[in-house]
Amino acid sequence: MATGTTSITSDTPLPDTARAQRRILIVLVSAQILSGAGLAAGITVGALLAQDMLDSTSLAGLPSALFTAGSALAAVAVGRLSQARGRRPGLAAGYLTGTIGSLGVIAAAVLNNLALLFIALFVYGAGTATNLQARYAGADLATASHRGRAVSTVLVATTLGGVIGPNLAAPTGGLAQSLGIPYLAGPFLLAAAAYALAALVLAVSLRPDPLLLARELGTTDAATTQTAPVDDSGKGIAAGGLVMALTQLVMVAIMTMTPVHMHAHGHSTAAAGLVIAIHVGAMYLPSPLTGWLVDRYGRLPVAAASGVTLLAAGLLAAAAPGDSMVLLALALTLLGLGWNLGLVAGTAIITDTVPLATRAKTQGAVDVSIAVAGATGGMGSGLMVAATSYPALALAGGVLALAVVPIAAFTGFSRSASR
Template sequence: MPSRPSAADAERYAADPALVASLQRRTLAVVVVSQVLGGAGFAAGVTVAALLTAQLSGSDGLSGLAAASFTLGSALAAFLVGRSTQRWGRRTGLGLGFAAGGVGAMVAVAAAVAGSVPLLMVALFVYGSGIATSLQARYAGTDLATPDRRGAAVSVALVTTALGAVAGPNLVEPMGAVAAGLGLPPLAGPFLLTAGAYLAAAAVLLTLLRPDPYLVAAALDAQGPAPAAPALAGTRLAPGAAVGAVVMVLTQVTMVGIMTMTPVHMHTLGHGLAAVGLVISVHIGCMYLPSLVTGPLVDRVGRVPMAAAAGVTLLAAGAVAAVAPGGSLGLLAVALALLGVGWNFGLIAGTAMVVDATPAPERPRAQGTIDVLVALGGAGGGAASGLVMAGLGYGGLALAGGAVAVLLVPVVVRYRARAAAPA
């Protein structure tokens, strides 16, 4: 396991801002490569997880179990990655997380071959580790970033995830052909891509993320003046971090619930895998590509206004999805694009709020705990989505998701008013 920087190393970094800036640039470069791979692995698997579950179980109503399984797995992984990072650094925490996700994807291939729903649920639970790790990687870019560049640092990790994430769904059909050529079920093909991408991301991080940015940041924090964010005992979160967590949880619930059932809805209407892959790739692209603009906006306009914009955008996504005619591929793509943009606003604004409110030595623990809540929210949204759609239809599900998301607007407005009030 990596050793922490010595006092002499910390003094050297503290005395040379250019050295810190150089390490930050190197860290972002490594994060970029790992996120391209991680994005491809995430998107390929999530595109077909519900379809494979429905195929093996023979029931569309059970397809929501796929999202529940991988989001519950990502909840446990977020906790473990956060604690591993706290103890050993980002390199070890993120590297092991991606490796576990790759193993889960390989088990998913075995489940497809065996036709076993229980084995698939176990595989998706472990595969969720890759999803959680890909999200946790956004924090690596903030470890050494200055406060006025934290939103931009998060955006670098997210926008490069899009390069792989947009490609992943569009490789679903070709990978299905590859799987068929190997004598495997076509829906197992995307998980072959996921396994290779996650294991490659793990290798990149374990090999190249040196010196470890979190360990350096913690050492610098110990050398410097008292932190602006006060240390809190136990598992308490500062008010800003708690509000950031609420923003991320509500956006995740809405995004996972609507996104998970969209492929099932389209499949029921007769759309093929190519059409499903196109809509999901538009959605995932809009989850990440706006980051180039969102990050600077979060830094300049503010965390709270962008969080409120997330709620409004997600409500619009639900409304468009609800009124889209069944055969309108274009309107479904618009709805899923808005869903991605709203999630992007909420994730970057919420992440910046968490980092702002948490001192460096405690950040991985707090970040891991919050991402557990985000993952559990997504698990609940994914598990409920199939049942809600069975009862209310896809339009009812979309409107319900938008209504949940818009609840974050009064939360952040109230927080801003309380923060501005005299002590």
């Protein structure tokens, strides 16, 4: 197998698909570990940094809204670049953009410049979008009966970096102070380095390109082509997109305000970082099991389970005393698990129903809805907590998540279409 090229010509022998898929997954896993650290670092302190610079709790959800909105634009750009040139340049460019955004946040904190902070957070969102887009690359060469597991392999790799990142909030904050940078901007030093290294790993090692190779194999390997009936395609895209958008909205809203809620009840930054680390672990660590469930029992039953799990998370977060770190951590664990169930199931539905000819472009467009939902949850969460309370936000989010169940029940996209 010639691994130094990104395309396969008609004169080139087709490489062994399974061997190529194993190599691609190894590279994607390596990049995801790095990008997970960059993603989680910003989540941990973004709301606290905004609260400090704006001196307002009502706008504490603004950072989450901004970098999630930025991820919407990035999802389109990464999807289109991947469609035209392949996954390797698309993903590498996305992570490099996230690096620039991280450095911009640091500069804004040093200069105490709110306008620069808002712009930089928007650009930082490219890292979030790219981290999610990488899951599609893991499924490009997977057979229909193994797509859930392929997606989950890429997602679970984010766990290590995602758990390490928040727990480095305090040490990187101390490092930042020693460099004359505000304490809360410290984790963005980690984000910049992590995203830059992820871009380098992908640019150098993601060969052969999974999407380009899948296209080449598409005419000879039925497993890499569209497997759902044409009539189900629109239903599948709508169902997958709605499931992922709803779970994203609820997850981001509750997650964003949890550190602020904990800080208001006397918890330290380290304690908030630990709870977010547990949450991020729950977002990604169950992925292998989720992938198996999706492949074994179908996409839609797992999607419905995500709505029920998110309801439980909202109820527990609403009922937990503000000084109970244990109960808040448990609620955030359920929140991460519910999101994971929805994301893996929704991704498998989308990949099943979109043909190779338009796969990356459509996947990028679907991820825009996820990003917009996340931005809405992030921005609305701060406003709702300021007007009501964190328990009210958590309860409302849990009830809203339950809407995933009827979507899964009545969409009409059958399990057989995913095989």
